[in-house]
Amino acid sequence: MTGRIVFAALGAALSLCVFSGAHAAQAAATSTTTIKNDLNYLMYTPEGYETSNDTYPLVVWLHGGDQGGSDVNKLKSSGLPKMIEEGKQFPFLVFSPQNPSDELLYPIEKVEAALEDVISKHRVDRTRVYVVGYSRGGFGAWAMAEQFPDRFAAVVPIAGGGNRHYLSRTNAKAAFWVFHGTDDDVILLSDSIIMFERLKALKRTVRLSVLEGIDHSEVERAALEDADLWNWLLRQRLETNPK
Secondary structure, three states, X not given: OHHHHHHHHHHHXXXXXXHHOOOOOOOOOOOOOOOOOXXXXXXEOOOOOOOOXXXXXXXXXXXXXXXXXXXXXXXXXXXXXXXXXXOOOOOOEEEEEOOOXXXXXXXXXXXXXXXXXXXXXXXXXXXXXEEEEEXXXXXXXXXXXXXXXXXXXXXXXXXXXXXXXXXXXXXXOOEEEEEEEOOOOOOOHHXXXXXXXXXXXXXXXXXXXXXXXXXXXXXXXXXXXXXXXXXXXXXXXXXXXXX
């Protein structure tokens, strides 16, 4: 008896839900809210740029997790901005956006919008735009390659991971070079290996450098001081000029 009462009550409740929703409606709408793009960034122009009419390759540098926030000078403590501060000269432009968050991943849509603005204001060879990222910036490099596949001729994630399921969206003509240290206990080497193996299965142009005895804090500098990386990077070019 109790079971029949419960069943009847449940049936009545379901019936009430159906009939009470008969006059409900959902309408389509479009949000017109705009999001302010207030990214801070550093912009490096190589020697001779101001007196030249040539176009230049451009590297997007995405920093690690400890340089986010609103103080753009924090970027100079590591990575490409630090090397530039130390006097290193590069034959390409370097766009270094700052992640506005100390905790969250890069807002890559904002980075892309700022990048397009930078390109429009500088003499950039659009067939030779590259993204290089370390740690949290490595995650950003993977995400940008997946979400904006026609933008980059080469992608260099250093000690980062990503979503391998979206790697099929990457540009089949882009080249990848992945760096990771064997002793990384912050972001495991397996994170990079998974992405590397997936790209190989997709028949992408990809290489993996596993740095023996290198931990998370050391791999950034080790990768960026590899002269072969820069020689390789500057050879990469998209066959068509992205719009």
